[in-house]
Amino acid sequence: MKELGILNRDIAAVISEQGHGDLLMVADAGFAIPKDVEVIDLSLKENVPMVMDVLSELARYFSVEKMYMSRETGEISPTHFKKVATAFGDKVEVEILEHADLKVLSKDVKAVIRTGDFTAYGNVILVSGAGDRWYLENRIH
Numbered sequence: 001m002k003e004l005g006i007l008n009r010d011i012a013a014v015i016s017e018q019g020h021g022d023l024l025m026v027a028d029a030g031f032a033i034p035k036d037v038e039v040i041d042l043s044l045k046e047n048v049p050m051v052m053d054v055l056s057e058l059a060r061y062f063s064v065e066k067m068y069m070s071r072e073t074g075e076i077s078p079t080h081f082k083k084v085a086t087a088f089g090d091k092v093e094v095e096i097l098e099h100a101d102l103k104v105l106s107k108d109v110k111a112v113i114r115t116g117d118f119t120a121y122g123n124v125i126l127v128s129g130a131g132d133r134w135y136l137e138n139r140i141h
Helices: 009-017 051-058 071-076 078-085 099-108
Strands: 023-027 038-041 064-070 093-097 111-114 124-128
Touching: 009 038, 009 111, 023 051, 023 099, 051 078, 051 124, 064 071, 064 078, 064 099, 071 078, 071 093, 093 099, 099 124
Parallel strands: 023 111, 038 111, 064 093
Antiparallel strands: 023 124, 064 124
């Protein structure tokens, strides 16, 4: 029986299937999830779990090189925006999109992890990346 790491079998499977550059979304309770995208629904009740709960656990096992968030998140939920933007460290690029464009991009994600978070515009799309575990004989900048 698995007792370490991410215990949710669907999340564990999805992150193990992510390759470099693949997209994974963590969404609030109200996000309009595209029809043919895999959904892992963790919502239990209002604000359980929160987007940051999921991101905090993902950050322990999943490498991210970039995030997409909406402009509206920063304007309407600035505290949430700041927490999400640094969930994977302060070196991860955050690209700001209009919420409508984030919805379009969500059609390209491998899966959406839906939370019970009622934070307005609380959504983030994560771009899978190579973490610091990779051996690099020479770094190219």
